[in-house]
Amino acid sequence: MPSPQDFHAFVIDDDAEIRASLCELLETVGWTVSRFALAREALKAIKSNPPDAMVLDVQMPGMSGLELLAELRAVEAPPVILISAHGDIPMAVQAMQEGAYTFLEKPYDPRRLLSALTHAAEQHRLRQSATRLQSRLASLSGLDALLLGQTQQIDMLRKTIADVAQTDVPVLIQGETGVGKDLVATALHRASTRSEVPMVTLNCATLTPDRANELFFDPSEGSLIHKAKGGTLFLDEVAACPVDVQPMLLRLIEAGDTGGHDPADVRFVSATNQNLDTALATGHMRQDLYYRLNLIEVNVPPLRDRKDDIILLFEHFCADYAAAHKAMRPHLTQDDIAALLAFEWPGNVRQLRGVALRHVLQGQRNGPLPVALSIDPSTDEAPQTPHTLRQAVAAFEREMIARALRDTDGNMDDVAQTLGIGRRTLNEKIVKLGL
Incomplete structure (x- = not known):
């Protein structure tokens, strides 16, 4: 008070x-x-x-x-x-x-x-x-495509977010690759009392002990903890955090010790797509860290479990991409709907979004085409660790283009200018990389 x-x-x-x-x-x-x-x-x-x-x-x-x-x-x-x-x-x-x-x-x-x-x-x-x-929670119904839906599963997810957003306890978000765990973290942050401070995201899989020490315990104003002070720190891929870094993360969460002896005024939200029982059993994740992060658990349903939302989501994505690309919004036929509902969507909402973009771009170049031609599982499955130079270059290009798309809200002219390539080249790479 x-x-x-x-x-x-x-x-x-x-x-x-x-x-x-x-x-x-x-x-x-x-x-x-x-x-x-x-x-x-x-x-x-x-x-x-x-x-x-x-x-x-x-x-x-x-x-x-x-x-x-x-x-x-x-x-x-x-x-x-x-x-x-x-x-x-x-x-x-x-x-x-x-x-x-x-x-x-x-x-x-x-x-x-x-x-x-x-x-x-x-x-x-x-x-x-x-x-x-109440205003923030009401706006959650329009928070990107993840929270757009009419199924019981997505309605329960919204209610869960509303219930836990106003608390300060750590939340662990679990779900398959591509379901939108980062969007759930964003929803939790925006509906919280910490929303005036930007949420800071950390990919735990990329941490090393030296890097973690710099980010967590450096008392300078450039440290990650300083940037997240008063807000939310989103620990993405937390189960992939290296074992030798996990004690440092546990120390930060439990003691709030940032090296300057000031409490870390941060709300911790973490996410993983891994089986945590397996990670705990094999020693890839410390039990004490797991119990500290998992005070409240939020499970995000896979797209195959909310099939009644697939057409709604796809239409939503197509409308957004058609507007961004100044293209005609494609009309779905019965065959298109059947193809969308028959597919299992291993890449979940992220994969559906990629198919919608390909469908809009292909229709812009060649006229209306069946949605089935835009569904290419080989380009939409969860990205694996690159084993060849070609794969590494493709992964780098994917990340660069995806970041530019996010930063420009999907404006293709701005994306092309930012990356220093032509629009045609950009469109080809987006289709090829399955973004």
Whole structure:
């Protein structure tokens, strides 16, 4: 809960002495105070500098306190505490009906006034926080294609995200390659109270002890922990973290020791596509690290288990890619629908997205073609570790183009310019690489 030092109050009273007394009382306990002699001045200031609570005199020239209170009903105003030397029961009842938080008579008890103001400000902050969280959670229904769907599985996933997003405990996301675990992590972050700080992603499979020491425990401002402070650290491929790095990761999570002896103010979200029972049994993952990361588990369903979403998702992807490429949105035939539903989608949503892009690009060049011609399992399966120079070059090109596509929101002209290649070459590489 915020302390009084975090709160801001409006004091509105035409009596200069009382106004000064109220301001001195609040400033003594750490409040920031804005003072006004006229109600209309305060009404103008609320829009640009809204306080957490207001202390308002009832009898004032021009606009009375009750009149100001009535004006505030039209906006999402902070709580108001009315004070007056002319108070009586009918006036108190009217003030409460107009929306006042409480009503105090002069001379007021300073302790009672401070208590009422603090409680009012705390409740106002909680209402604002709840409103923001509801807005974020409502927006999750449109968070990329992963959360677009009508099946029970995807509905349960949304509910799970909503349930755990507001906690700060570590979350482990499990699911096959391509189901969208990174999007679930993004959803958790955006719906949390940490959403104002960007989420930082770390691929644990690429870590070495030296690199981990630099990222985790270097007290400089360039360290990964410093960048993620106040936000979310997404540990991708956590089960592939090298065994000699796992104790360092465990130390960071358990002790919050960043080398500078400051707590790591970070929410940990991790993801893996590996069988963790096997990883634990073979010693590829430490049990203590697993139990520390897996306080809450979120399972993302494979696409084959939510077949009723396949056509909806495919149409969504095609519409997006057609708009990005300034192409005609392809019309699905019954044969197209049958082909989409018959395929098992081992690469899940990522593979479906790649097929949609190929379908749009191939149709742009050659006219409408069957969707079946765009489904090429050999280019959509999960990427393996390159064994030849050609495979390594293809993997590098895939990563470069994919990053450029993400950074430019799929604008192909910008992607081509960023990579220094022509549009035709870019389209050919996208199709060839199955992006």
